[in-house]
Amino acid sequence: MIVDAEQLHPEVLAEIKDSRAIARYRTKQVSTKLIVLSQDCDIANPNESIVELVPAKVLNENQERKGRERKFDKPSNYGKLIVRFGGEYLELDAGMISAVEKATLSAPLNFLGELDDREQRILIDWRVGRYNRKPFPDAFNRLFKKFFEEQGLWDFLEQRCDEVSDVWVYVSPEGEEQAAQYDVSVTVEIDQKCPAHVHNEVHEKLYSALKTLHEVTGQDPGIATLNFGQISGDWIFGLPRCTVEITAMSEDISLFDIQFLRTYNTAFACYPD
Template sequence: MNDQEGISLIDNGIRQGCIIPANALDKSVLESICESRAIPAERKKEIIESDLLLVLSQDCDIANESERYIELIVASKPNARSRRNNEPLQRTRNLRKLHFKYQDTFWECRVDRISVFPKTEIFAAGLDWSQLQQLPDDLREMLITWRINRYSRAPLPDVFNGVFVSGYLRKGGNELAQYLENHRDDILDIYVYIFPDIEGAERYQVSITALLSAQCSGDFMDECRDFLLKHLEFLHSQDNPLCFIQVSLDDIPDHAAHTLEIVATPEEMTMHDTFVMKRLSVDYLCFPD
């Protein structure tokens, strides 16, 4: 591929988050895309006319003449088994499968249906460029975050996951999860400190810090701090191995040198904080319906 072809892909709308309707491609091209999947068994799963193909590759890689391939993932309408009471899994926690809503239709992506497809074959496909669409920025970000988290999520002790994540955040109707979702524009990330960071300990000392947008108001910072403290106090009072040191200050480890603030802005968190704490992957709470 020459540089002009790479630039032409960008100029013609092939960018990260680009939507290529499957019915805009010949059947032979769709079969070739299926053959480009990493898992042999998945190559037999056909792409049907109602499917969409989403571009995962970054714009700079699409335009780079040294990058000969482009990553595509199929988005299909969820089957009946993926729906409960006629509602899809909108806030999926499954790193192998993602559900999202686009133009009043729900779609499903699976990691095993990613194809690494030659750029030159995009040109050879005779694609009508006018049929291309683009995911809205929030959905594009959701798709890429879902993909990245498969590799970048930090492991946390099973006990913490069982008590805080599965047993609390993911319980249906939990107000803490709803709060994080409602304020996804102000709450950028959740960071966790756990000691000891091993499996099988009888007791874990834990602190949680919400990283807030620098643009959020002082009133929201106070509200968020009080709200999170209420939940930490509740969890601390329960019969479980987690000791929340922001509630029980006498239990702060001598070696703890990270922030103990329950909320902090980017200016207030240090690089040391982000090194010794782990980012809690709760992105699904920040994904809009």
């Protein structure tokens, strides 16, 4: 929910500022709007005494454009995020989050509304992703991320966001940051309602891209070799125990698979403009 901060008493605003975790943020003013991060059940729970809030800075057109150019409207930068509220763009800064005693907010609040479902999902992913993500090996990730961006694969998946649910990646050895070679598989999770022609289109696009990356890294001794066993049929470190299909329906990805697969940061693909 979004609260009108302009209606709060000065002592409440002072408490919100003082309740920020990082000292240097405590001197910054509270924006005209506040987003309540705590869930409704926690707010209603009498045994839960804390409410988390984050100021929402209303951006002008120039600020909004610059923020979107830096992809702050996608939950991929865990320091800042831009969400839409009606016709406004609101900027959130993780350093400005306050943990405030409920008693501080006992006076009636002026609620301005709620973020829509899309923006709420982005907000949740932004907060959860800060903690609930396991990094990929550096040598793999640099090559993989750069290739996806240069080949326009994020844009390709974003345009099919209604059909693409997630991107799952298998990497071995997963604990070696600078290995000379990695076994890799990429599986795009397809929604059950995806039309067959879109499913085939995604499969063909990914197969072609992964084949290219497999060949490029295999021929350059100056970079790590990314061996896509799902392309070559050969696995350096042994056949994975999980699915290695390039595309798979949601119902075909099991909890057992998820023990070995990790979701890639698909913020760009899952949340189109």
